[in-house]
Amino acid sequence: MANFLGYFSNDIGIDLGTANTLVYVKDKGIVLREPSVVALDTSTRKVRAVGDEAKRMLGRTPGNITAIRPMKDGVIADFDVTEAMLRYFIGKVSTSFRAPPRVVIAIPSGITAVEKRAVMDSATHAGARKVITIPEPMAAAIGVGLPIDEPAANMIVDIGGGTTEIAVISLNGIVFSKSIRVAGDELDMAITNYMKRAYNLLIGERTAEEIKLRVGSAYPLEEELTMEVKGRDSVAGLPKTIHVTSQEVREALADTVAAIVDAVRVTLERCPPELSADLVDRGFVMAGGGALIRGIDKLLSEKTGLPVTVSEDPLSAVANGTGAVLNDLSWLMQNM
Numbered sequence: 001m002a003n004f005l006g007y008f009s010n011d012i013g014i015d016l017g018t019a020n021t022l023v024y025v026k027d028k029g030i031v032l033r034e035p036s037v038v039a040l041d042t043s044t045r046k047v048r049a050v051g052d053e054a055k056r057m058l059g060r061t062p063g064n065i066t067a068i069r070p071m072k073d074g075v076i077a078d079f080d081v082t083e084a085m086l087r088y089f090i091g092k093v094s095t096s097f098r099a100p101p102r103v104v105i106a107i108p109s110g111i112t113a114v115e116k117r118a119v120m121d122s123a124t125h126a127g128a129r130k131v132i133t134i135p136e137p138m139a140a141a142i143g144v145g146l147p148i149d150e151p152a153a154n155m156i157v158d159i160g161g162g163t164t165e166i167a168v169i170s171l172n173g174i175v176f177s178k179s180i181r182v183a184g185d186e187l188d189m190a191i192t193n194y195m196k197r198a199y200n201l202l203i204g205e206r207t208a209e210e211i212k213l214r215v216g217s218a219y220p221l222e223e224e225l226t227m228e229v230k231g232r233d234s235v236a237g238l239p240k241t242i243h244v245t246s247q248e249v250r251e252a253l254a255d256t257v258a259a260i261v262d263a264v265r266v267t268l269e270r271c272p273p274e275l276s277a278d279l280v281d282r283g284f285v286m287a288g289g290g291a292l293i294r295g296i297d298k299l300l301s302e303k304t305g306l307p308v309t310v311s312e313d314p315l316s317a318v319a320n321g322t323g324a325v326l327n328d329l330s331w332l333m334q335n336m
């Protein structure tokens with residue numbers, strides 16, 4: 001029965017993320033990578049733009065258009081808009097398909113049954129012929145190449161936009177997992193709040209993310225950085241420019257980073273002793289865009305005493321994992 005579902009080439013894997021959606025087409029690899037953002041006409045709710053084009057509009061729309069992120073904390077916040085977004089992305093990659101695609105879609109491990117059903121319905125309404133789900137940390141572990149079929153601990157820490165997923169996997173199964181709704185978006189929010197508190201400076205979502213990317217860190221840097229930040233003075237109401245240092249941003253991020261460190265430690269504390277013993281040598285692998293925060297690997301290694309590796313292309317790990325299982329959907333159905 002191995003591969004009984006695998007004869008068609010129109011199978012796709014989707015990482016439907018809070019920040020980014022990636023689509024993997026079987027035998028082709030990742031063919032689409034766009035922000036999970038949709039711009040809508042305010043009065044008619046008609047979709048005006050999706051993905052990259054819509055993200056450029058975030059915070060800059062006139063009254064008749066709203067740019068929204070339909071996924072929040074790793075789950076669907078707006079069902080209709082998520083469906084429209086998925087329909088657009090699926091349509092974009094499946095122009096050459098003869099039949100509607102079968103879709104493997106990664107979902108957070110902490111999701112409720114109702115939330116899972118919403119994702120599946122959304123993909124079905126968006127044009128999928130069949131929808132199979134895979135827990136995000138499992139997809140990430142497969143995507144980074146961990147030998148999850150071995151009787152040994154494989155640990156993955158995936159810091160995305162809305163959720164941080166931590167899991168210990170052995171013999172194709174999740175032994176223990178923890179999902180917290182604290183990740184990249186919370187880090188951006190911490191920066192927004194800091195700017196308001198320290199400088200009376202109001203900044204938008206995109207600026208907060210840019211500060212994180214350019215000067216954000218979780219561990220002291222060999223050479224600290226500075227950045228010019230523009231926004232609006234909350235008292236005078238006028239445009240204002242300030243200079244912020246990487247030390248300040250690290251301080252702003254500290255509490256949120258600590259919550260992620262805590263979740264990793266809790267997972268380790270719950271790990272059965274034999275698997276803990278494996279982790280002493282094997283350590284864990286980091287994936288998701290949050291793995292790229294400067295020094296987060298160093299901090300986590302220091303706080304856990306374990307070796308930590310950042311995967312080669314952390315932003316693609318989950319999508320690559322969904323792609324890897326497309327070759328053997330029967331494995332997925334047996335194990336998930």
Ligand SMILES: Nc1ncnc2c1ncn2[C@@H]1O[C@H](COP(=O)(O)OP(=O)(O)OP(=O)(O)O)[C@@H](O)[C@H]1O
Pocket residue numbers: 015016017018019020021073074159160161162163164183184185209212213216287288289290291292293294314315
């Ligand atoms: N170089 C970087 N440094 C710090 N953070 C980064 C970097 N690159 C991307 N990010 C952050 O990673 C997050 C997006 O990561 P990713 O695409 O893995 O998440 P997602 O899959 O959309 O979210 P989720 O898994 O929570 O649904 C964003 O918050 C983004 O700001």
